[in-house]
Amino acid sequence: TQLLEQSPQFLSIQEGENLTVYCNSSSVFSSLQWYRQEPGEGPVLLVTVVTGGEVKKLKRLTFQFGDARKDSSLHITAAQPGDTGLYLCAGDPLMSGNNRLAFGKGNQVVVIP
Amino acid sequence: DTGVSQDPRHKITKRGQNVTFRCDPISEHNRLYWYRQTLGQGPEFLTYFQNEAQLEKSRLLSDRFSAERPKGSFSTLEIQRTEQGDSAMYLCASSQRTGPNTEAFFGQGTRLTVV
Numbered sequence: 001t002q003l004l005e006q007s008p009q010f011l012s013i014q015e016g017e018n019l020t021v022y023c024n025s026s027s028v029f030s031s032l033q034w035y036r037q038e039p040g041e042g043p044v045l046l047v048t049v050v051t052g053g054e055v056k057k058l059k060r061l062t063f064q065f066g067d068a069r070k071d072s073s074l075h076i077t078a079a080q081p082g083d084t085g086l087y088l089c090a091g092d093p094l095m096s097g098n099n100r101l102a103f104g105k106g107n108q109v110v111v112i113p
Numbered sequence: 114d115t116g117v118s119q120d121p122r123h124k125i126t127k128r129g130q131n132v133t134f135r136c137d138p139i140s141e142h143n144r145l146y147w148y149r150q151t152l153g154q155g156p157e158f159l160t161y162f163q164n165e166a167q168l169e170k171s172r173l174l175s176d177r178f179s180a181e182r183p184k185g186s187f188s189t190l191e192i193q194r195t196e197q198g199d200s201a202m203y204l205c206a207s208s209q210r211t212g213p214n215t216e217a218f219f220g221q222g223t224r225l226t227v228v
Contacts, residue, residue: 106154
């Protein structure tokens with residue numbers, strides 16, 4: 001069973017369009033991180049959300065943490081080809097009793113010029 | 114210190130051979146993680162160190178895998194008697210946990226191909 005479910009798994013859009021991807025769980029998290037990964041490279045940290053309901057913006061990227069701290073979303077406005085990549089959410093569940101950082105399978109985003 | 118570094122970037126080995134990978138974390142980070150990633154999947158947790166202590170190891174990790182972090186600095190991941198199923202990207206990450214956050218910073222990974 002995957003602790004963090006990301007949807008959609010794959011998304012292809014035209015340059016200039018908006019998109020939203022989701023990260024969902026039945027567990028509560030103290031925080032969630034979003035990473036972007038390009039082929040052959042390691043994931044790069046984009047943002048951490050900590051407080052339920054929190055919204056963080058990173059240029060054209062908007063990240064939201066659910067009120068119950070079980071889910072998160074990433075919205076990209078006016079997508080550019082440089083936004084292409086695998087977006088990964090990750091976190092430590094509060095009740096897990098361990099300190100591993102669990103990852104979802106990712107949202108593969110392709111922005112077509 | 115510019116980040117987490119991994120060596121080698123690529124490794125091709127014959128089935129049955131042993132391989133060892135190295136990870137140098139960000140110097141002030143006390144936590145170090147190893148992950149494995151296959152095509153189309155997210156990183157899969159393998160093991161985790163706090164300083165030199167290996168605090169957790171995935172049940173998915175067979176006895177052929179071993180990791181060390183002597184002196185709480187760099188870490189090595191060894192795979193003995195490699196199998197074709199071991200082919201994957203091996204990622205190392207480090208963090209310095211403050212409060213509720215576990216922000217991990219990744220290296221570029223070691224791509225292992227077992228032929």
